[in-house]
Amino acid sequence: MTSTLSTTRLNDIVSDFRTISYTEKKMSYEDSVNRFLDAINSVKKRIEEKVFNLKKITAQIQTIPWFENVQIEELIIINELIVLSKDVKISLSKQYIFLNNKLKIKGIAKDEIKKFKLAIDDFTGAYENVEFVFFELPHDKEFNEITQKLANL
Secondary structure (H helix, E strand, O other), X not given: OHHHHXXXXXXXXXXXXXXXXXXXXXXXXXXXXXXXXXXXXXXXXHHHHHHHHHHHHHHHHHHHHHOOOOOHHHHHHHHHHHHHHHHXXXXXXXXXXXXXXXXXXXXXXXXXXXXXXXXXXXXXXXXXXXXXXXXXXXXXXXXXXXXXXXXXX
8 A cells, every 4th residue: 555655646746846847947938038038128229229329419410510600629629529429430330230240130120220320320421521511621622712702792
């Protein structure tokens, strides 16, 4: 009788263990998937924040070419802004390349990465426009002649 009792008890233990084992395996898999999806959502959110910040600063930079009567002290500040912008662009471009190579080609955060690239391009265009207006056009003889003719009308 001890044998039957032991067999029954062992079967109960194995049954309980199977239930626990299945639950743990299922939860571990679900937890892993959930953590993975949370990480993807976190990356998407960080990219969206970068895009928001880039659009904000791009809008600010786009106002600079409209400044009038810019003095030498202001040109020095504008030049510093351009230098900083070029440095930021290098960093952002490296981030884009990493995101594109590691995530976008695998179908992860494609739209967010595309928007990030467009925001980088807009940012680049904005500071290059500032550089052109303040540091290239004033030295363009043809531009200055046309400007002078327009001013004399």
